[in-house]
Amino acid sequence: MAVAGNGLFTRDKLAEALASVCAAAGLDPDGAELLRMTNNAVFRLARQPVVVRIVASRALRHRVAKVVRVATWFAGHDVPAVRLLPGVVQPVRVGGHLATVWEMVPAGGVKPRGRDLARLLRRVHALPAPPFPLPTWEPLDDVRRRLDEADGLDDADREFLLGRCDEMASRIDDLDFALPPGLIHGDAHLGNLIPSPSGPVLCDFDSTCVGPPEWDLAPLAVGVVRFGEPAGRYRELSRTYGLDVTRWPGFPVLREVRELKLITSVLPIMTSHPEVRPELMRRLDDFRRGDTSSRWSRYT
Structure with a gap:
């Protein structure tokens, strides 16, 4: 896996990782926008209302399964929170990469206070x-x-x-x-x-x-x-x-x-x-x- 800790998770490597994750999940990575890059690389897809979150820190991969369980628990209790994309086995594991895939939150609303x-x-x-x-x-x-x-x-x-x-x-x-x-x-x-x-x-x-x-x-x-x-x-x-x-x-x-x-x-x-x-x-x-x-x- 190309990991950030080894200085190898460059933007080109991120694009490769995104393509692999999207292929596994049946999504289209063309035109995706990188929203954030710290412990995770967060992409907004251009052609589908989906956000892809790829783990960029090898040391923090252990948290991903918990994230999936918590998101499912929140959904079951109707907590206003982001929702996992249905129909995709999560987390997505492909080519050494680990990711979660989310429904995009609809645009609109006022800035949170x-x-x-x-x-x-x-x-x-x-x-x-x-x-x-x-x-x-x-x-x-x-x-x-x-x-x-x-x-x-x-x-x-x-x-x-x-x-x-x-x-x-x-x-x-x-x-x-x-x-x-x-x-x-x-x-x-x-x-x-x-x-x-x-x-x-x-x-x-x-x-x-x-x-x-x-x-x-x-x-x-x-x-x-x-x-x-x-x-x-x-x-x-x-x-x-x-x-x-x-x-x-x-x-x-x-x-x-x-x-x-x-x-x-x-x-x-x-x-x-x-x-x-x-x-x-x-x-x-x-x-x-x-x-x-x-x-x-x-x-x-």
């Missing part, structure tokens, strides 16, 4: 335990996996990040959460809400697990500081959900863990997509220096 995210999170958090096993919240697991797979990161930076993971793991163990654990989305930010004519829908279930609901409230709070998102979006989230996680004593720990994930999310593709490196190194430098107020730019 903090209150929309809060309402969807309350709905997810209220679901009963699913009839299949879910992993327990281990927010640093994917960070360590990305570090193992990273190509182009020097030893000093790697050792610093691994050391910080060890430090944060100890601090996580000491947290006293205010809410009981349950099903959580795991990466709950406004970028994982898609507008539709009938209202916003959730997407991206890679990080879904059993864990503290507080974790689902942290990404938007961190986004206000690091990405300059309007503070009103977070206030709307906390007011609608009924908890301001930034006032909880454990929030600084959640913030640092979230920032570690934001820094390392592109490590598997750093060589094949060198344009992400300047922002990655800027984030890492801020984190190393303890600069908690510097603004970051989104990876493109």
